[in-house]
Structure formats: structure tokens, C-alpha cells
Amino acid sequence: MQSRESRREVVIPAQMRSKGGWCDVTIRNISPHGMMLLAPFPPRPGTYVEVRKASLALAGRVVWVKGKTLGIQLLERLNFNALLRAANESWAAGQGGTPRKGGRRSESPATDRPARRTPHALRGWLLAGVAIACAGTAAITLWHP
Secondary structure (H helix, E strand, C coil): CCCCCHHHHHHEEEEEEECEEEEEEEEEEEEEEEEECCCCCCCCCEEEEEEEEEEEEEEEEEEEEEECCEEEECCCCCHHHHHHHHHHHHHCCCCCCCCCCCCCCCCCCCCCCCCCCCHHHHHHHHHHHHHHHHHHHHHHHHHHC
């Protein structure tokens, strides 16, 4: 019997693209090969999705859905430090993710930016900052007993 990978609890606002387009999500836990998200309208199991935080894009497949919570199996191993850097990058840049005015949106995943659907964008950035601070505190605590 295979043991379950360890998870890290996080609260990181991000965007997810599926067949229905972009939506705001919250990453609630991560492991080396997956993550749990909260989404307003989770896609069905088997759906391939892209989760984006700042410049970091992660591809995966939805493996389970329960209410507004879903589990994603990532196609590539997750680099936790890269995710924290992306959360910090978006916080520092004040990146809102809104589409350009007057510009046409590209279909390319590298240039297609998600549209924000929430009027409370600042709350998401504040949660990201708290998550980064908690992760830093936990790292210091673990490395310096």
C-alpha cells in the first residue's frame, strides 16, 4: 500500500482555467504532485486545468470534487519555493490579472491572463501575504529549533 504524500496547508489566491474559462480560486494545500483548491464552480473529475499564480503556470487533471473543493493531480512535480516566489512576485507587482483595455486577448497560455471576477482583490493579496509570512515563520522554526 502506497503512503499518502505529505501536504502543506496554504492560503494562496490564484486563477484556474478550464473549459469554462478563467475563475478565481484559492489554493488550500499542496503536495509534491498535487493540490487542493476552492473554486466557485469546480470542473468535473478528468478535466485538465491550468492553475496560475503570477508568472507560474501549473497544469493538472481534476481527480476529485466535493462541493466547491477539488483535488488536482499535477502533470509535473510542484516546486514549493517557486510557488511562494510567484505569490511574492504578484504581491510586489500589485498584479490584478485584469485583461488589457482595448486589446484583444490571445489564446496562448503564456500571454492569456485571467480576468478577475471578485471585487475584493485586495483581500486575496492580503491572504497571500499572510500565507508567505506563515510559511517563512514555519521554515525558520523548523530549521532553527
